[in-house]
Amino acid sequence: MAAELRSAQWYGGTDRNAYIHRAWMRRGLPHDAFSGRPHIAIANTASDLTPCNAHLGEVARSVRDGVHEAGGIPLELPVVSLGETQVRPTAMLWRNMAAMAAEEMFRANPVDGLVLLGGCDKTIPALLMAAASVDLPALVVPGGPMLTGTFRGAPLGCGTDVWRLSEEVRAGEMSEQEFTRSESSMIRSRGHCNTMGTASTMAVLAEALGMVLPGLAGTPAPDSRLLESAHESGRLAVELVHEGRTPSHVVTAASFRNAIVALAATGGSTNAVVHLLALAGRLGVELSLDDFDRVGADVPLLVDLLPAGRFLMDDLYRAGGLAAVLDQVRDLLDPAARTVTGRPLVDHLDGARIWDPEVIRTRDAPLQPAAGIAVLRGNLAPSGALIKPAAASPELLRHRGRAVVFDSIEDFHARIDAPDLDVDADSVLVLRGCGPRGYPGMPEVSNMPLPRKLLERGVRDMVRICDGRMSGTAYGTVVLHVAPEAAAGGPLALVQNGDWISLDVEGRGLTLEVPDAELAARTPNEATVAGYAAPRRGWERLYVDHVLQADTGADLDFLVGSSGSEVSRESH
Template identity: 85%
Template sequence: MTLRSAQWYAGENRNAYIHRAWMRRGIPTEGFERPQIAIANTASDLTPCNAHLTEVARSVANGVYEAGGIPLELPVVSLGETNVRPTAMLWRNMAAMATEEMLRANPIDGVVLLGGCDKTIPSLLMAAASVDLPAVVVPGGPMLTGTFRGVTLACGTDVWRLSEEVRAGTLSQTDFTRSESSMIRSRGHCNTMGTASTMALVAEALGTVVPGVAGTPAPDSRLLEAAHGTGRLAVELITEDRRPSTFLTKANFANAIVALAAIGGSTNAVVHLLAIAGRLGVELTLDDFDRIGSRVPVLVDLLPAGRYLMDDFHRAGGLLAVLREVRDLLDPDALTVTGKPLVDYLDDAPIWDPDVIHPREAPLVAQGGIAVLRGNLAPSGALIKPAAASPHLLRHRGRAVVFDSIEDFHARVDDPDLDVDADSVLVLRGCGPRGYPGMPEVSNMPLPQKLLAQGVRDMVRVCDGRMSGTAYGTVVLHVAPEAAAGGPLALVRTGDFIVLDVEARRLDLDVPADELARRVPNEATVAGFAAPKRGWERLYVDHVLQADTGADLDFLVGSSGSEVSRESH
């Protein structure tokens, strides 16, 4: 076996001397002949959900060293969903690009990817797919459930719920603030089936996590045990030359889509899986999510679509118990990072609590996967998550109330004179990948205060942005093309009628085609689009693709491999 790192360390020339000498700090001479395993660590105090990953990295390192490798911690770009402005999604591609370049540039043979908060696992997998070194993911895990006044709190979801109650006048600001210190009980990411939990579980279904690990709570000692074992596996990946391109196929993505539907996962997973597939050269389309996943039953009774939280999910059997129930929908040949098919891990995966993980014959929702909508308002597609929507709104015709930007929305939504009722359709544009920029999580628009006071708790909402995986409601999102890319969403006017028919997979603007052809975006709409002059934002806006293909940058799609173009001098 010839190690990639030997290109740096082998030989007696000056360059090899420099590489060894500067890395010799405690590494024995024979250490340079062992597999060099990077631990790509997204730990950061400013990414609170990932702050504990340094402890996890130590367990990984112990496993690597025990198996005969040399562990090397590599801090990489970390994106904290709650803190980064304007939206963490703006930098997902940058984090992926930076990680890819650091993996390629350094003398390493494989990598263990440590992620947790929403964009970190997708960016790490995009990087690993592009550089194509042996790689395996250790998800950081969800937090434990907090309580306030004897009631459990769902991280993220209850922020939206409680804030709406304050706006409706049914919860005091004082009590809302008091709940703050109870919301985050422990280390770890959100304990709902938000994007962080979704991406960890989907990464396992994809085959990039050791089966049975995703969903282990962050404070659980079994996470450290799994991290240790993953470190050992990383060394095996080198000896077996098991790289992402050797086992990640269309079948793996099909299994990930089935898992996404069965767990009632976040719509954000769609844009991330499309981007990862794009890096691998796997032909995955938006229609695959509807074709494969839309009829899959939702089996997991977790907030925001259900009642329970992630530590309940783990004790009830976790992802493998879910997948066992839908085994007939999985591709039996899709391999995992261990070299074995995913289905081989399902024989001993019982459901321990059928209230949390429903058996196939008694699903939470019979057909609850993500639905892909098309029509003259979304020619390239849009998404809706029926399990998080109100059933009576899944077929609806309503008058549009249009907002040209998120700033316009915040300025007018609570205006008592706003011409809106419960049947209206709230339309927010200028929030797509290019328009904002970064495609923020603003699609689940707060309802107008005067309607909240009347008892209204859901309305149809349409947006070219994203929605937090912890959110809920009848929200049509990821509308493509976005308004800033010339999509018809830019042409909607207040008073137009919008028709939503989820069963028929339609989203249409009820305006004659000839009239629509004559329309141009109004000045306020265009003024709301991003127009950065420099830096990453300028690069992003000039090169970002649309949501229906993963919102990657056009020049990052595909793989460049692990070879370095020039030697060091």
């Protein structure tokens, strides 16, 4: 058996190198640790500076127990951890770096399989991208959402209610003291955001892709059943090695179709689009923006969760979880897609039930009949842009208004509350210089706060357009991921104050009402160009020079595809 294991390339034999590899790793391991027992790396993103993942050390211990029980050797491997709420300028700047670093460590070390522990927004996508590129047997254990806190007698949606309460302060409806007092209620327990934000979305989609033990995604972080499933995941990791079941065997075109259905049915984050596109690029699976529209546009929204609804993640779990949701749209799923168990995803839906039809709607009584993420095109977004209709105001999904343009996020903050800002409720707010290359890192700024003077008049939503992203916990009529971005020569750089812009979500159109000849004669203004990132060194320089656009996943051009698990040269 040892000759069949990848780790035997390090530990097998009697030469000096094998001696060194074994001797330095013994440190209490049993004598047969190097004789045919799979070595499983537990890739752990736990960090005190990634508060949503701080509990993953405890989860890792349960994984270790499961690996041991199944006859494997568990080895904890700390990997780059990105705390969405903490790192500046934006965690997305380092998703590709985290994926690259993890991939290289997976390949460089004597491991046969992987258990990937993630939670906060970028950690699961980065780990999936890394595992896909090295293609070792792997599965994900999501860290789970936090429990719901309350403030003034009402439940709080982590993230979503930050935006809502902060706008109440700006509108003069809440004092700053009350706003600050809500801080201690917002984060009730360990775990990531309890809304259907990016963290919850990527956990759910990792399961829909087949990379999570079925039934695990969405288990609240403090729930003992998370540790039970982590233990079982450790056991399954050893089985994956024995069976030779790698991400390229599990995650196929059929898997991505199922993930798109799950994204629409749960009202998941727009950030999932850029992560799924990047993952598909690593696996060599053809996936485009049009697939999200084609597969997901007519999928009903069944989950009544913030930011598109009322409830929160622990409600979804008690109401039946992802399996109950997918069972309602089973006919839309591709039955060919398998999971890390080796069985088709649809087989794991047998017996699923909805325990609270207010939280999970039935197929014949959806929250919205067709709520998938819409892909917009037009002369303002030649390569596409996104909007999440489920989080938008229905009356704004078809709209025409004058542009109010901001050349950078700094320009926006400086002017948005100016009393003399020429803006009304019908205006279209345009923010540029926030794409992958321009910022850099494509920050979550597209859901721009509304002008104070309009908030004071009761306005709570406007059409907003940006080449950046927005938090999965956010809401509003926001057109985002505009491609090409302004810094890559996209037409967004040419919009001027007062230009008329028309949005037609049903017709999938985003149009700048400027004649082609006039648009061709325009050049970006000096302030726009001055706002683009121009790093001189380090990761930011590498990123800006090589990052791709949002419509293909914003990966680095030289990371697309996989390199496999073989190490190019042996140690000497």
